[in-house]
Amino acid sequence: MADKVVIEAHDLTKSYQMGETTVHALRGVSLTIRAGEMVAITGPSGSGKSTLMAIIGALDLPSGGSYQLDGQEVATLNETELATIRNWRIGFVFQKFNLLPRASALENVALPLVYAGVSASQRRERAKKALELVDLGSRTHHKPTELSGGQQQRVAIARALVNEPAMILADEPTGNLDSHTGEEVLRLFHKLNQENGITIVIVTHAPEVAAQCRRVVRIKDGLIESDTLNTPEVAHS
C-alpha cells in the first residue's frame, strides 16, 4: 500500500546530562511508519526505546534530528503546540492504564475531548461510540475500580481512540495484565488495526508481544538494530 506517512523520523538523537556524565539515549534513529501499520518497538531496558517513545509521542523533544508527525514538524513546537498535537494526533495507552479513579468509564474516555474543546453532548456521544468499539458499551457508568484489569485497559484504548488520532502509541500495554487478558488486549489491537485501519505502535520489551506485530523494530544502545517484517501467527478472534 502506498499509504500516507504517519511518522517520519530522521537521525534522532537524545542525550541527558546525569551529573557529570552525558547519557546518549538515542544516537541517530531514522524511522518511517505509514498509516495502517502495526509496529512493535522493542529492545532490552536501557536500550533507548522509552526515550524513542517519548519523542514519537511528542512528550519530549529530541536533542537533534528531525521528526515529522503526520506531516507536522514536531521538534520546533512549544509546549502548548505539543499539547495540541498530542491531543489531536496521538492516542496513548499506558502500562498502568492511568484512568482517573473517581471518573466513570465514559468520563475517562471523554477526557481528551475536553481539551479538544468538544461540546459536552458530543463528548458523551463520541465516548460512547469509542466504548462500543472496544466492546464495553454496557459499562459506561462504571468506575475503574469496578472493572477488571483487562476492561480497564480497554477503557484506556477507547480513550486513545476517541479523538480519532493518526496513531495509537501503546507503552507496554500488557505489562500489568495476566497472559490471558494480555492476549485479549492484543487481539483488540489487531482488530482495530485490520478492521478500522488504525495505525498502532506498541513499545514493549516482551518478545511474545513483539512477535504478534507485523513489523518489529529492535533498538539497542540507542540505535536501530533490526527492522523486520513478521508473519504474525496470532489466532484471529
Next chain:
Amino acid sequence: MSRFFTRTQWRITTALILGAFMFIIGLTATGWLRLDPLIRDLAEVVLGLEIPDALPIPRQALTDAVGSDSAAAALTGYNLTPIQRRALTASATALFVPPAFSIPWLVSIGGLIVAVGAGLALWRPQWADAMEWLIRIGGLVAGTYFIYVLGMQNSYIRAVRFTQYLSPLFWVALVATLGLILRELLPSPAPKTELQARGTASVSLGQNIGVAFDALRANKLRSALTMLGIIIGVMAVVSLLSIGQGAQSAITQQISAIGTNLVFIQSAASSNSLILEDATAIENTVDDLTYVIPQYIAGAQIKNENGSVQGRVVGATPDYFPANNLTVEVGRPYDENEYDNAARVAVIGTAIAEELFGSLNPVGRTIRVNSQRIQVIGVMQERDAGFGADPNYQIYVPLTTSYKSLFEARAVASSRQTVSSIIISVADGDAVTAVQDQIERLLRRRHNLRLEDENDFILFDQQQLLEAASAVTGVLTILLGAIAGVSLLVGGIGIMNISLVSVTERTREIGLRKALGARPSHILQQFLIETIVMSTSGGLLGVLLGIGLAQLVNASGVISATITPDSIALGLGFSVLVGVFFGVWPARRAASLQPIEALRYE
C-alpha cells in the same frame, strides 16, 4: 476575531488602554488633573447614577466642591445638617487627596506600570511574557486601592451612601481587580499556526468547577480543615467589621443626639482657666445663642442607708436638660429658683437609682453626696453607655449647689468659680463658625492672652467632635479588620500548603492529562479554580457564620453590631483574592511539570 490583531495583541492592547485610563484617573485623583466633574457627568449619563436631589445644595456647588482644594470652604453657606456637611466634605476630599504619596498615586503608578508593560509588549513581541508580569503587578496595585476604597473610605462615610459612587477610582479599581482575576483564569492564547488554532484555549468553567469539587470530595477532611482557615478568617472579618461599624454608628448617633449646633469649650489640659464668669460674659456679649451652659463635673461618693456608689456629679444650669434632649423620667428637673438658691436637690441616673433604692421610688428621698444631704427630685431617663463613663452613674445638681455645698474646696479658689466646660447652643446653624470666632476672641481677651500665647482653652463644635469620634472609631474598625485580615492570610497560607501537597500527590494525574492534550494553561486553570472554589466556599460559609456571630453579639446587648454590605463584600472579595493569590504558585508549579517526568513519577 480581527484579521489585524492576534488574540495576544488584543489582550495587550486592552491592557494598554486600561493602564492609560488608570493612569489618567489616578492623576485626577491626586489633584494634578481636573477631570472629575466631566467623569461625574459621564457616570451620570452612562451609568445612570444620580445624586439625590434631596440635598439642599445645587449640583454645581457640589461639582465645585469636588473640584476645589478645600471642599469644606466650597460647601459653606448652604443650609446643610452637620452630618450632610461632613459626608459631603469627606466625599469631595476623598477625590482629592493632597498630591503627596497617597493611595490615588498608587493607582496612577499602577496604571503607568500596566500601560508601559503593555506598550513594551506591543513594541517587542518577544518581551510579552515578561511584560505580562508588569501588567499583573500594575493590576495588583490598582486592586489594592479597590480594597482600600471598600474597606476604609466607606467606613468614614456613613451618612450619605451614594458618595462611594462619586469616586471614578472605585470603578477603575473594581474593573482592574476583576481583570486581574480574569487574566489569571484565562489562558494566554497565541494561535499562530493551524496547530494552535485547534483545540480549546480554555476548558469550560463548569467542567473545571466539577473537577475541583471532585478533587475536594476525594479528601473531605483535608479540604474541610483547609477551608476552616478561610472560614474563621472571613467570619472574623465580617463580625469584627460589623462590631466596629456598630460602635461607630452608636457614637455618631450619640453625638447627634446631644443636639445640633452645639459649641463646646473646655479648659486646656492642666489649667483651670475657665470660670463661671466666662460663661456669663459669653451669654452677655455674643448674639444668637439659645443656651450657654457652664458645667462643673466631678466624681463623688454617693450614699444612702442602702449602700454606696462611686458616681459623677454634673453641676449645670436648668437649660442642661433641654439642650441635651434629656428627659427626666420620674419626678422633675431642678428649676431656676432652685438654681438661684443653690438648693440641695438632684436628679439621679438610673443605675444609681437601681443600686441605692432598688424598686423604691427615689423621688423625695435623701442621698448623701460627699456627706452632704441632697434630696432626690427626679430620675433621669436611661442613657446609652457609649465609650467612656457610663452616664447612668451620674447625678445632676444645680451648678450653684456644686459650688456652695459639694465641691467648694476644689471648685472655688479666691472667689473664682471654675467650670469644667461650657456648652453653647447656637440659634442659627450657619453661624456656628462665626460664633466660635467671636467666643475665641472674647475668651482670649478675658484671659489676658498676648498675641503669641496659645489658647488656654479648647473650642470645638459638634461637627468637629463627630469627626474626631468617627476618626477614632474608623481607626478602631480598620484595626479590627486588619487583625481579622491576618487570620485570613494564615488561612490562605494553609490553602497554598494543601494545594502544593495536592500538586505533588497528583503528579501522575497531571502527566496523564498533559499526555492526553492538556496545555499548561489548562492545568493552571484546573488547580487555580480548585483553590478559588475552596477559598470562595470557605468565604461564603464564613460570611454566614460572621453574620450569625454579629447577630449573637447584638443579642447579647453589650455592643451593637451593624452588618453592612461592605463588610460582606470585603470578606468575600478577600477570600476570592486569597484563593487567587495563594493558588497561583502551586498551579504554576503543576502547569510547568514536564509530561514525561510527571507520567513516570511514583
